[in-house]
Amino acid sequence: MKSNVARNASSTKSKRGLRSPCPVAAALDVLGDRWTLLVLRDLFWGKSRYGEFTASPEGIPTNILADRLVRLEECGLLSSTPYQDNPPRLEYKITKKGRELLPTLLALAKWGEKHFPGTKAHFKAP
Amino acid sequence: MKSNVARNASSTKSKRGLRSPCPVAAALDVLGDRWTLLVLRDLFWGKSRYGEFTASPEGIPTNILADRLVRLEECGLLSSTPYQDNPPRLEYKITKKGRELLPTLLALAKWGEKHFPGTKAHFKAP
DNA sequence: CCTAGTGTCTTGCTTTTTGCAAGTTACTAT
DNA sequence: ATAGTAACTTGCAAAAAGCAAGACACTAGG
Numbered sequence: 150m151k152s153n154v155a156r157n158a159s160s161t162k163s164k165r166g167l168r169s170p171c172p173v174a175a176a177l178d179v180l181g182d183r184w185t186l187l188v189l190r191d192l193f194w195g196k197s198r199y200g201e202f203t204a205s206p207e208g209i210p211t212n213i214l215a216d217r218l219v220r221l222e223e224c225g226l227l228s229s230t231p232y233q234d235n236p237p238r239l240e241y242k243i244t245k246k247g248r249e250l251l252p253t254l255l256a257l258a259k260w261g262e263k264h265f266p267g268t269k270a271h272f273k274a275p
Numbered sequence: 276m277k278s279n280v281a282r283n284a285s286s287t288k289s290k291r292g293l294r295s296p297c298p299v300a301a302a303l304d305v306l307g308d309r310w311t312l313l314v315l316r317d318l319f320w321g322k323s324r325y326g327e328f329t330a331s332p333e334g335i336p337t338n339i340l341a342d343r344l345v346r347l348e349e350c351g352l353l354s355s356t357p358y359q360d361n362p363p364r365l366e367y368k369i370t371k372k373g374r375e376l377l378p379t380l381l382a383l384a385k386w387g388e389k390h391f392p393g394t395k396a397h398f399k400a401p
Numbered sequence: 402c403c404t405a406g407t408g409t410c411t412t413g414c415t416t417t418t419t420g421c422a423a424g425t426t427a428c429t430a431t
Numbered sequence: 432a433t434a435g436t437a438a439c440t441t442g443c444a445a446a447a448a449g450c451a452a453g454a455c456a457c458t459a460g461g
Contacts, residue, residue, distance in 0.1 A: 169332040172387025172394035173316050173380060180383075181309035183448090190299050199409055206295040210449045215410060236456040238409070246390060252382040254299060257306075260375055261298025268298035308418090325438050336420050341439060362427040364438065 179224050180250075184209055186257070188217050189250055192227060192243040193272060221247070305350050306376075310335055312383070314343045315376055318353060318369040319398060347373070 167175050180186055187209065191202050202214050209217075218241060221227045226247035229239040251272075258270035293301050306312055313335065317328050328340050344367060347353045352373035355365040377398075384396035 167391060167394065168334075170394050171313075171316070171332065172384045172391055172396050174313060174333050174387075175391035175394050176383045176387035177309050177312060181307070181312070183303050183307040186303060186307070187297075187300055190297070200407095206297065207300050208294075210451095211410065212412085213447095213449070216447095233408095233457095235458095236409080249386055249389065253379060253386060256378040256382045257302045258298045260379060261300075261302035263375065264372060265293060265298055265301035268293065268296050268301050270298050310419095326436095329438095336422095337439065338441085339418095339420070342418095359428095359437095361429095362438080 179220075179226075184213055184217050185221065186250075186254060188214070188221060189226065189243065189247060190254060190272075192241065192247065193251065193254065197240040197242060198232075198238075226250070305346075305352075310339055310343055311347065312376075312380060314340070314347060315352065315369065315373060316380055316398075318367065318373065319377065319380065323366040323368060324358075324364075352376070 168178065169175065184207075187205070187207060188202060191205055196202055196205075199211075199214070203209060203211060218227070218229070222229055222241075224246075225244060227241050227243050229241050231237055232240045255270075255272060258272060261268055262270055294304065295301065310333075313331070313333060314328060317331055322328055322331075325337075325340070329335060329337060344353070344355070348355055348367075350372075351370055353367050353369050355367050357363055358366045381396075381398060384398060387394055388396055
């Protein structure tokens with residue numbers, strides 16, 4: 150069963166050089182969409198398997214999840230390891246590089262809590 | 276000259292309630308694309324007019340810029356005031372709510388500088 | 402042996418968004 | 432009258448998002 154990399158080789162926007170000398174722009178080439186930081190959030194929460202990600206309250210579509218997991222591994226923000234051979238199945242873990250996004254997620258969560266009453270973050274404080 | 280709100284009433288994804296009780300998800304409904312945080316960065320840098328935004332190194336397309344300025348004002352992250360009457364022209368300023376995203380931008384910039392060598396942030400440190 | 406269930410994807414398709422490039426407007430300057 | 436300017440809008444093609452169903456390779460149970 151093939152990966153979906155062939156379906157939309159969409160990461161061309163950061164495959165060739167940076168579009169800007171700004172680190173925010175470079176970071177957003179990886180993170181700037183609705184779902185990527187949410188997948189990272191779930192990894193921070195300790196989720197590691199497909200069903201755990203899809204069970205999150207936002208209801209990520211499975212083709213989007215598959216795409217983001219591939220891209221995040223390509224960018225070195227998560228790593229995958231098989232946990233079963235028949236059928237082959239992967240679990241995902243955040244990497245050191247990915248963990249270094251925690252300040253960004255915490256800052257975003259704090260801003261979100263302040264400006265979207267009724268929302269509540271559930272990060273484990275360091 | 277009409278606004279482009281009619282062209283794509285696209286903020287329906289956050290017009291009706293939150294898609295999730297998570298503040299990160301709520302924040303990403305506003306910020307989760309490639310350009311929005313870059314426009315905010317430019318506002319932090321003190322840019323306020325159209326030509327200043329388009330002069331940034333990323334080369335934001337003007338229809339995207341127009342769209343994001345409208346949405347950011349709708350969300351209360353910037354305010355616009357006329358600086359000329361003939362023809363009518365607006366300049367944009369970040370609001371308090373928008374300034375409260377500075378920790379997020381700084382965290383993102385720091386992560387980007389570390390992982391994209393050659394990039395350099397230019398924020399005024401508080 | 403057959404059927405149902407499961408988890409992890411892929412696929413087909415429609416809708417939405419992105420973004421290119423050119424055009425429009427209402428002015429000012431010469 | 433013409434050219435230039437700033438701030439957009441527009442038409443269109445391409446890309447991405449996302450719905451819903453399907454495929455696969457197993458396991459469990461009768």
